[in-house]
Amino acid sequence: MQNFRFYNPTQILFGQGQIEHLAVEILKHGRKVLFVYGKGSIKKTGIYAEVVRQLNQHAIPFVELGGVDPNPRISTVRQGAQLCREHQIDFILAVGGGSTIDCSKAIAAAALYDGDPWDFWCGKATIRHALPIGSVLTLSATGSEMNSGTVISNEETLEKTGSGGDALFPRFSILDPAYTFTVPADQTAAGVVDIMTHVYEFYFSREQFATLTDSISEMILKTCIHYGPIAIAEPQNYEARANLMWASSLALNGTIKVGKSFDGFNHLTEHALSAVYDITHGVGLAILAPYWMEYVLDAETAPALAAFARNVWDVSIADNFEAAREGIRRTRQFYTSMGMPQRLGQVGIGADRLDEIVEKAVGTRTIGSLKPLTPADIHRILVLAL
Amino acid sequence: MQNFRFYNPTQILFGQGQIEHLAVEILKHGRKVLFVYGKGSIKKTGIYAEVVRQLNQHAIPFVELGGVDPNPRISTVRQGAQLCREHQIDFILAVGGGSTIDCSKAIAAAALYDGDPWDFWCGKATIRHALPIGSVLTLSATGSEMNSGTVISNEETLEKTGSGGDALFPRFSILDPAYTFTVPADQTAAGVVDIMTHVYEFYFSREQFATLTDSISEMILKTCIHYGPIAIAEPQNYEARANLMWASSLALNGTIKVGKSFDGFNHLTEHALSAVYDITHGVGLAILAPYWMEYVLDAETAPALAAFARNVWDVSIADNFEAAREGIRRTRQFYTSMGMPQRLGQVGIGADRLDEIVEKAVGTRTIGSLKPLTPADIHRILVLAL
Numbered sequence: 201m202q203n204f205r206f207y208n209p210t211q212i213l214f215g216q217g218q219i220e221h222l223a224v225e226i227l228k229h230g231r232k233v234l235f236v237y238g239k240g241s242i243k244k245t246g247i248y249a250e251v252v253r254q255l256n257q258h259a260i261p262f263v264e265l266g267g268v269d270p271n272p273r274i275s276t277v278r279q280g281a282q283l284c285r286e287h288q289i290d291f292i293l294a295v296g297g298g299s300t301i302d303c304s305k306a307i308a309a310a311a312l313y314d315g316d317p318w319d320f321w322c323g324k325a326t327i328r329h330a331l332p333i334g335s336v337l338t339l340s341a342t343g344s345e346m347n348s349g350t351v352i353s354n355e356e357t358l359e360k361t362g363s364g365g366d367a368l369f370p371r372f373s374i375l376d377p378a379y380t381f382t383v384p385a386d387q388t389a390a391g392v393v394d395i396m397t398h399v400y401e402f403y404f405s406r407e408q409f410a411t412l413t414d415s416i417s418e419m420i421l422k423t424c425i426h427y428g429p430i431a432i433a434e435p436q437n438y439e440a441r442a443n444l445m446w447a448s449s450l451a452l453n454g455t456i457k458v459g460k461s462f463d464g465f466n467h468l469t470e471h472a473l474s475a476v477y478d479i480t481h482g483v484g485l486a487i488l489a490p491y492w493m494e495y496v497l498d499a500e501t502a503p504a505l506a507a508f509a510r511n512v513w514d515v516s517i518a519d520n521f522e523a524a525r526e527g528i529r530r531t532r533q534f535y536t537s538m539g540m541p542q543r544l545g546q547v548g549i550g551a552d553r554l555d556e557i558v559e560k561a562v563g564t565r566t567i568g569s570l571k572p573l574t575p576a577d578i579h580r581i582l583v584l585a586l
Numbered sequence: 587m588q589n590f591r592f593y594n595p596t597q598i599l600f601g602q603g604q605i606e607h608l609a610v611e612i613l614k615h616g617r618k619v620l621f622v623y624g625k626g627s628i629k630k631t632g633i634y635a636e637v638v639r640q641l642n643q644h645a646i647p648f649v650e651l652g653g654v655d656p657n658p659r660i661s662t663v664r665q666g667a668q669l670c671r672e673h674q675i676d677f678i679l680a681v682g683g684g685s686t687i688d689c690s691k692a693i694a695a696a697a698l699y700d701g702d703p704w705d706f707w708c709g710k711a712t713i714r715h716a717l718p719i720g721s722v723l724t725l726s727a728t729g730s731e732m733n734s735g736t737v738i739s740n741e742e743t744l745e746k747t748g749s750g751g752d753a754l755f756p757r758f759s760i761l762d763p764a765y766t767f768t769v770p771a772d773q774t775a776a777g778v779v780d781i782m783t784h785v786y787e788f789y790f791s792r793e794q795f796a797t798l799t800d801s802i803s804e805m806i807l808k809t810c811i812h813y814g815p816i817a818i819a820e821p822q823n824y825e826a827r828a829n830l831m832w833a834s835s836l837a838l839n840g841t842i843k844v845g846k847s848f849d850g851f852n853h854l855t856e857h858a859l860s861a862v863y864d865i866t867h868g869v870g871l872a873i874l875a876p877y878w879m880e881y882v883l884d885a886e887t888a889p890a891l892a893a894f895a896r897n898v899w900d901v902s903i904a905d906n907f908e909a910a911r912e913g914i915r916r917t918r919q920f921y922t923s924m925g926m927p928q929r930l931g932q933v934g935i936g937a938d939r940l941d942e943i944v945e946k947a948v949g950t951r952t953i954g955s956l957k958p959l960t961p962a963d964i965h966r967i968l969v970l971a972l
Contacts (some may be wrong), residue, residue, distance in 0.1 A: 203600060
């Protein structure tokens with residue numbers, strides 16, 4: 201069990217109708233709002249109207265920034281920061297999924313920074329200050345609603361990478377599971393895969409003895425496996441939507457990191473994939489993870505992959521290798537059952553740009569806590585996944 | 587799954603050697619320290635010397651308040667508040683177990699309050715402001731290191747009750763499992779029981795569908811059951827001490843409350859017991875819980891108690907009543923195996939003051955989320971436990 205720091209000051213307001221507290225929560229932190237949202241689904245569902253109604257009722261002036269992309273772009277961040285300066289914005293409200301929240305965090309940092317905001321993602325600058333932000337979540341997936349990270353894409357350089365800092369924790373996040381009733385099956389499935397893969401990144405590191413952390417990880421995975429198909433079959437099942445929503449927050453709010461280290465293969469590689477091909481993050485993860493598990497399976501990693509099979513998939517095979525293989529088979533089968541593709545070719549990715557993807561993912565570094573992987577290893581895994 | 591708010595801004599520094607950050611963390615919040623500790627075990631273990639060394643090295647002036655009792659008293663709170671005013675204290679450092687931390691929180695609130703501090707516990711006043719506090723934990727039990735609650739005893743009125751408020755969250759808590767290597771077997775066992783009973787208070791409420799929360803609760807219970815006996819047999823087993831320490835924080839930092847309500851029987855009744863008889867909290871809880879489970883077992887509660895038996899104790903009996911009874915039997919057996927008494931008579935409690943205990947525990951209220959219990963019910967459970 202590694203030493204760790206845990207810190208998470210985000211206030212969560214969870215459950216049906218919690219939106220009623222929105223204006224009061226905003227007014228604890230700001231007086232003039234940048235209201236950030238995505239491609240307009242919140243207008244269809246009525247959430248947009250409710251937010252506007254509350255802002256108007258409490259006489260909170262606001263400026264809108266709609267149209268945030270699923271892989272949010274640095275150009276939108278620049279545009280948002282400009283709006284903040286022009287309109288003396290002092291609070292940013294993100295209403296949407298992880299992309300909208302990540303974009304809002306990025307704008308919050310960029311608004312208080314004199315240089316070009318990409319500096320924060322390319323490693324030239326550190327995020328120390330940011331406008332306060334709050335979020336209303338409409339998609340269970342990234343966990344951005346309860347952490348201090350932000351992943352941004354640079355559409356000029358085709359890079360997609362993360363940054364973060366304590367200043368970016370949302371002051372509050374409103375999590376109403378009913379807001380995800382209208383999420384279509386494919387996005388629900390992609391969200392479930394994203395949650396599960398956040399767990400993999402820490403669960404599959406090789407520190408021993410973080411027993412409590414690992415068992416919580418297993419429960420989050422089982423929650424996804426149980427409720428994912430229910431949410432797809434019955435989109436308005438509150439129990440399923442509620443458990444998935446809270447799973448999304450717990451999977452990346454620090455709880456399952458404690459005592460563990462970050463493996464990184466899945467997210468680093470998928471970020472490179474979706475930077476180049478602009479595919480849905482969860483779809484890329486669903487394709488990669490089973491190939492990665494197969495590739496890293498060896499005498500040293502078999503116990504961890506067998507524990508995954510037994511404790512998450514209820515596999516009862518005694519041999520570690522066989523148990524591990526069965527766990528991987530069930531993982532892929534589960535993803536397929538939710539409509540996820542199994543191969544990169546199914547989402548239009550061929551062999552032609554694999555070198556570029558590996559370069560963007562890790563450069564020349566060796567990564568991986570479960571099993572160290574060189575750029576050549578990552579290239580091999582991608583070839584297997586073609 | 588009930589609606590909920592979750593908020594917990596305490597920063598945790600977990601692991602061996604984290605004490606090295608103590609002075610730096612203090613200086614983020616204050617300049618003059620009240621150093622609160624208990625009966626002197628920290629002098630034997632060297633923690634006292636290390637704290638003093640760091641405070642001196644960083645030229646942080648401090649005033650000491652040692653001798654805090656295991657059931658911390660309002661008179662000590664008054665004394666601490668007086669010290670804060672006399673010496674212009676602006677930060678309180680608690681070094682010890684839950685009693686020392688609870689007492690420090692109480693002093694932190696009392697120092698900024700003009701009336702008598704008991705007002706906060708008897709319901710006359712609400713805690714809105716407090717001096718910042720930090721803690722160095724030396725006993726895994728109460729979870730006070732990562733929450734905003736404080737339980738104080740009034741030695742004049744023989745009351746013991748809780749209060750709290752967001753201002754009381756420790757700004758940081760240093761959790762070094764090695765600091766619990768010297769905790770004797772009986773206190774280790776009492777701590778394990780305390781952790782488990784915090785879980786019961788929420789796990790055994792009857793809300794359905796808080797599936798993820800309930801499964802995390804079960805993992806905390808299994809962690810206690812696995813590592814409690816190891817920590818007793820091998821006091822310097824870091825893995826066991828580390829998992830128990832983190833379990834103590836997770837059991838009462840809000841994680842397992844979400845979506846659930848508070849049952850209350852065990853803590854309300856035990857607080858009354860230890861207010862009158864000054865027994866160890868965990869010992870009182872170990873006696874009460876199995877009798878309570880037996881008493882509340884009926885057709886409505888059998889599914890919850892059977893789930894406890896199956897998911898925590900690996901009982902494989904199909905019938906809910908029989909499974910529940912087996913789970914209760916194993917719970918009592920586990921407590922006994924750690925040296926806990928089974929009856930109130932073993933800790934010097936007879937039938938003579940049961941009315942007074944019930945009155946102090948609940949007055950005339952009916953309590954209980956798993957099964958509503960009248961004062962007469964509580965009296966009956968105490969008689970069964972004599």
